[in-house]
Amino acid sequence: MKWINDLIDLIFPRHCIVCDEVLSGSEKDICLKCLVTLPVIDDIHSKEIEKIFWGIVPIERATSYLYYRKGSPYNKLLHQLKYKERPEVGTHLATIATGDLKEKGFFDGIDAIVPLPLSKKKLRKRGYNQCDYIAKGISQITGIPIITDCIVRNKANETQTHKTREERWLNVEGIFSLTKPEKIESKHILLIDDVLTTGATIANCAKTIIEANCKVSIFTIAYSSNAT
Numbered sequence: 001m002k003w004i005n006d007l008i009d010l011i012f013p014r015h016c017i018v019c020d021e022v023l024s025g026s027e028k029d030i031c032l033k034c035l036v037t038l039p040v041i042d043d044i045h046s047k048e049i050e051k052i053f054w055g056i057v058p059i060e061r062a063t064s065y066l067y068y069r070k071g072s073p074y075n076k077l078l079h080q081l082k083y084k085e086r087p088e089v090g091t092h093l094a095t096i097a098t099g100d101l102k103e104k105g106f107f108d109g110i111d112a113i114v115p116l117p118l119s120k121k122k123l124r125k126r127g128y129n130q131c132d133y134i135a136k137g138i139s140q141i142t143g144i145p146i147i148t149d150c151i152v153r154n155k156a157n158e159t160q161t162h163k164t165r166e167e168r169w170l171n172v173e174g175i176f177s178l179t180k181p182e183k184i185e186s187k188h189i190l191l192i193d194d195v196l197t198t199g200a201t202i203a204n205c206a207k208t209i210i211e212a213n214c215k216v217s218i219f220t221i222a223y224s225s226n227a228t
């Protein structure tokens with residue numbers, strides 16, 4: 001059926017999300033040129049991501065796949081995932097990231113994947129949880145099951161922009177609660193989010209999961225080091 005796809009490409013050309021060049025048959029979302037130059041976070045800086053949680057919440061390991069830098073064209077990938085109703089981009093990016101991380105043993109010992117939940121209000125507005133799509137990509141490659149009905153988010157965050165670091169932490173305190181702790185009890189959970197900034201929200205979610213006697217590791221697609 002390749003000719004049908006080629007014909008569709010001819011009539012409705014698909015474009016690279018990052019550079020807007022026309023994609024060829026086998027390319028998906030991102031052209032090969034942009035794919036090989038993705039701003040992937042190296043191992044040394046991956047350690048810096050774990051440090052964000054030190055003294056806040058005891059996690060096993062944490063990493064992000066890409067840098068989210070101000071003005072970078074690669075940020076468009078995250079915008080498509082989060083705001084432009086193309087959540088499948090998250091699944092695609094997660095499958096790419098998972099290949100690399102699996103070889104390094106990042107998923108060893110992990111029993112289940114939990115996408116960071118959205119509040120009901122936010123979910124209604126967006127129509128999907130982008131973290132579910134990221135989780136799907138990881139699960140496809142690793143075979144680790146996804147659990148979505150164990151924890152809920154009671155309210156959305158207020159804007160964090162003008163708050164101090166301490167205020168940001170307090171602002172999200174207690175916004176998650178366990179609904180079916182027995183589903184995750186004593187498991188090693190991989191908690192998923194799209195972009196890691198201050199870490200306040202994801203740390204609070206991790207704290208709540210740990211209440212079910214769990215170990216928690218963290219994966220996000222991107223890391224925004226611009227946050228202070």
Ligand SMILES: [Zn+2]
Nearest residue numbers: 016019031034
């Ligand atoms: Zn491109």
